[in-house]
Amino acid sequence: MLFYLTALLVIIADQGAKWLVRSNMLLGETIPVWSGRLQFTYYENSGAAFSSFQGFGQYFAIVAVVFVAAVFYYRHKGELRGPLLEAASGLLVGGAVGNAIDRVIYRQVTDFLVFGSRGGIMNLADLAINAGGLLVVLHLLKEPLKRVLARR
Template sequence: MLFYLIAIGVILADQAAKWAVRSNMQLGESIPVWSGHLQFTYYENSGAAFSSFQGYGKYFAIVAVLFVVAIFYYRRKGELRGPVLEMASGFLVGGAIGNAIDRILYHQVTDFLVFGSRGGILNLADLAINAGGLLIVVHLLTGQLKRFAFKR
């Protein structure tokens, strides 16, 4: 259940935030939110991370769909069990679907979050994907630490 709550929450929050940006900002407009730490800048990315592969975004929608299918497959097999992997897979699926919706409907992804002066530009789906990846790392590290502790 945790998986579905997180995935649906990420999709809804991501799409609502992107709609608000598209409805209330001009492309390229920046709004400082937290001086030097966070600003909203409306950008449309037709590629992948770091604006790479511009114009090929529609292919990343296919990759996202295949990724989501793989997550459901491994969940069904019982290989993604436990609260940390439930949360991780929920964040990953929610983020992948959030960006895939943009790629399918608009042929590009709406980005708007800029952290710090050197940071790239992200959206909530990207943050969710990062959170999911971080939770997988936490899961792997805690598993290794548990094995190490039991060997002693």
């Protein structure tokens, strides 16, 4: 249940935030939020991460579908169990679906979050994907860390 709830909340929050940005900001407009640490800048990315592969973003919707299918396959096999992997896979799937929705409907992804003066621009789906990836890394490190700590 944690997987489905997490994925659904990510999709709703991501699509809601993107709708608010598209509805209330002009393309290229910047709104400082937190004294230089965070700003909203409305940008449409027709590529992938770091604005690479501009114009080929719709192909990444296919990658997202394959990724989501793989997660469901491994969940069905029982490979993705436990709260950490449930949350991680929910964040990853929610983020992939959130950006895929943009790619299919708009042929580009709405980005708007800029952290710091040198940060890239991203959206809530990207943050969810990053958080999900970190949780997967934590899961992978959990057993080796337990063994190291047990030796002490």
